[in-house]
Every structure is written in structure tokens, then in C-alpha cells.
Amino acid sequence: MSAVLFFIAAIGVISGAVGVVVLRNPFFSVLALVVHLVSLAVLFLLLRAEFVAAVQVVVYAGAVMVLYVFVVAYVGGEGTSIGERLRGGVGSHPPSGPIGSGLRLGGAIVGGALLVELLIALLGTGLEAINGYGAGYAPGPQAYGTPAYIGKLLLTRFLLAFEIASFLLLIAAVGGVVLARRRGGLEEDEDERELLAPLHARRPTGTGTMAEGVGSALPGPGVNGHDALAGQRESVGPRA
Amino acid sequence: MSIAWYLAVSAIVFSLGALGVMTRRNPLVVLLCLELMLNGGNLALVAFSRMWGNGDGQILALIVMTVAACEVCIGLGMIVAIYRRHLPIDVDELRELQG
Numbered sequence: 001m002s003a004v005l006f007f008i009a010a011i012g013v014i015s016g017a018v019g020v021v022v023l024r025n026p027f028f029s030v031l032a033l034v035v036h037l038v039s040l041a042v043l044f045l046l047l048r049a050e051f052v053a054a055v056q057v058v059v060y061a062g063a064v065m066v067l068y069v070f071v072v073a074y075v076g077g078e079g080t081s082i083g084e085r086l087r088g089g090v091g092s093h094p095p096s097g098p099i100g101s102g103l104r105l106g107g108a109i110v111g112g113a114l115l116v117e118l119l120i121a122l123l124g125t126g127l128e129a130i131n132g133y134g135a136g137y138a139p140g141p142q143a144y145g146t147p148a149y150i151g152k153l154l155l156t157r158f159l160l161a162f163e164i165a166s167f168l169l170l171i172a173a174v175g176g177v178v179l180a181r182r183r184g185g186l187e188e189d190e191d192e193r194e195l196l197a198p199l200h201a202r203r204p205t206g207t208g209t210m211a212e213g214v215g216s217a218l219p220g221p222g223v224n225g226h227d228a229l230a231g232q233r234e235s236v237g238p239r240a
Numbered sequence: 241m242s243i244a245w246y247l248a249v250s251a252i253v254f255s256l257g258a259l260g261v262m263t264r265r266n267p268l269v270v271l272l273c274l275e276l277m278l279n280g281g282n283l284a285l286v287a288f289s290r291m292w293g294n295g296d297g298q299i300l301a302l303i304v305m306t307v308a309a310c311e312v313c314i315g316l317g318m319i320v321a322i323y324r325r326h327l328p329i330d331v332d333e334l335r336e337l338q339g
Contacts, residue, residue, distance in 0.1 A: 006241045010249050017253050017276050021260035026268045033272050047290040052298050071316045075323045104263050111259030118251035130244045135293025158299045165306040172310035179317030
């Protein structure tokens with residue numbers, strides 16, 4: 001039973017990873033990573049790491065992936081639409097010149113070499129315990145991998161690492177806010193000018209625009225509708 | 241399943257992540273592939289922790305998850321800042337780090 005579950009979860013893990021690397025649309029890559037993370041949580045459960053599996057699902061597949069989805073939706077894709085990608089077939093990268101495909105081939109070679117090296121390093125060690133099923137396990141409320149066990153370790157033996165992690169999270173939160181904050185100044189004005197560009201067209205006096213109807217911006221001789229609108233826009237002030 | 245199978249899966253996931261980091265050009269996908277590499281390391285840590293019947297590897301996996309969350313926070317903040325400045329979202333064209 002556990003072998004069947006292992007193979008199902010391992011196939012999910014590896015196919016999710018392949019999907020992240022191969023899919024063109026970043027949004028689909030994020031979804032493939034969610035599949036990968038949930039399958040990985042199943043593997044953690046098989047390894048009796050219950051708390052780590054729960055954290056994996058809640059923090060990674062929940063919070064971090066939502067953050068990714070928001071940023072993908074904000075920034076947008078790579079410029080290739082879904083229809084183009086489907087017509088081109090999944091995984092068939094349009095070659096971006098001989099240099100690009102050569103670099104991609106080099107990356108594949110280096111990745112394969114890394115895989116071989118890692119497999120030799122991990123499986124060829126000659127450690128006897130690798131071929132076993134792990135140390136003994138006795139179920140219970142304080143057993144290995146339960147939240148009580150992890151919490152006791154975190155607050156006694158690994159207290160320093162715990163505190164450093166919390167400090168690191170604080171620094172990252174402050175850094176994220178500082179990096180992504182909206183800077184006042186030129187960018188805002190440019191955006192607003194682009195938005196209001198159609199209003200700058202010159203139109204003859206007496207066309208019946210809202211600005212004329214207000215009365216205060218009634219175009220007199222020598223003042224056209226464009227100036228009246230500009231004055232009104234300044235009185236409203238910059239948008240929030 | 242014996243521990244060796246888990247280690248093999250972790251090696252495959254790590255290599256796939258490294259391949260993605262080297263070949264993809266969108267920084268968002270590069271960050272996702274970085275997550276893959278961290279997850280491969282996490283799986284190896286938890287497998288070794290199971291092998292010894294010791295919780296240290298799981299604690300280290302949790303710390304790795306914290307570091308990954310910080311990295312996502314900073315990386316996505318940088319991508320949003322790049323997008324705000326109308327710079328290309330492409331790691332090949334972002335050559336200079338001058339503001």
C-alpha cells in the first residue's frame with residue numbers, strides 16, 4: 001500500500017517539476033508547482049514527517065502560491081498567448097536563434113550531468129542504512145514528527161535557529177515592502193497623462209462638454225476647452 | 241519503500257530545478273525553479289531524518305522553508321519593482337543593476 005502511494009506521489013512530484021520547467025505560460029508553471037508541492041507533502045507523510053507535510057501544504061501550496069498567482073496576474077505572461085502555445089504544442093520552445101538553442105542544449109547537458117553526479121553521490125555511498133526502511137517508529141502523542149515533538153525541539157535545542165528564522169522573516173517583510181512600494185514622482189504623472197490623453201484633443205468652444213456645463217470653466221475668448229479641462233484636473237488633484 | 245527511492249526522487253527534482261534555472265528567461269519561472277531545487281533538498285533532508293529516526297533534519301527542512309518564503313518575498317518585490325519601471329521582464333536583458 002505504501003509502495004503504491006509512493007509511486008503515485010513520486011510521479012506527481014516529478015511531473016509537476018517537469019511542468020514547471022517546460023510550460024511556456026508562467027501561470028501554468030505556478031499551477032504545476034502546486035501539484036508538485038501537494039505530491040511532495042504526500043511523500044513527507046510517507047516519511048512520517050506529519051508537521052512538515054502540514055506546513056508544506058498550508059504555507060507553500062497555500063500562501064506562497066497565492067502570492068505567485070497575484071504577481072503573475074499583475075506582471076503578465078511572457079507575451080505568448082495560450083492559443084499560440086497550444087498551437088505550437090506543449091514544450092516546443094520557439095528557437096530564439098542559434099545562440100539561444102545552443103545555450104539551452106548546454107543547460108540540458110549540465111543538468112543531466114548534475115543529475116548523474118547527485119545520483120552517484122546519494123546512492124553510491126555504500127551506506128547500508130539507505131537500503132533500509134528507516135529507524136523504528138512507535139506511534140503516540142509524542143512520537144517522531146508530530147507537532148509536539150517538533151515544537152519541543154524548536155524551543156529547546158534549536159532555539160537559536162528559530163529566533164534567527166523569525167528575524168529573517170521580519171527583515172524579508174520590511175524588504176518586500178520597501179522594494180515594491182509605489183514611488184511618488186515621475187511614474188505617477190506619466191501614468192495619469194497617458195490616461196487623460198484623449199481629453200487633450202482640441203475641441204471648438206461650445207461643444208457642450210461637462211467642463212463648460214459647470215460654469216466656472218466657461219471658455220471665454222482665447223481660452224479653449226483644453227485649458228479649462230486642464231485647470232479642472234489640477235483642482236481635483238492626483239488620484240489616490 | 242526504502243530511503244534510496246526518496247533520495248533518487250529528490251535528486252531528480254533538484255536537477256530539474258537547476259535545468260529550469262539555467263534555461264528559463266522569465267524571472268518568475270526562475271524563482272519557481274529555485275523553489276524546485278529547495279524542495280529537492282527538503283525531501284533529502286526529511287528522508288535522512290527518517291533514516292536516523294531523528295528530528296534534526298525536519299527542523300532544518302522547516303528552516304529551509306522559512307528561507308524560501310523570504311526569498312519569494314524579496315524576489316517578487318524585485319519583479320514588481322522592475323515591472324513598475326517599465327523594464328523588460330527577462331533575465332537576459334536585465335544586465336545592469338543601476339537604478
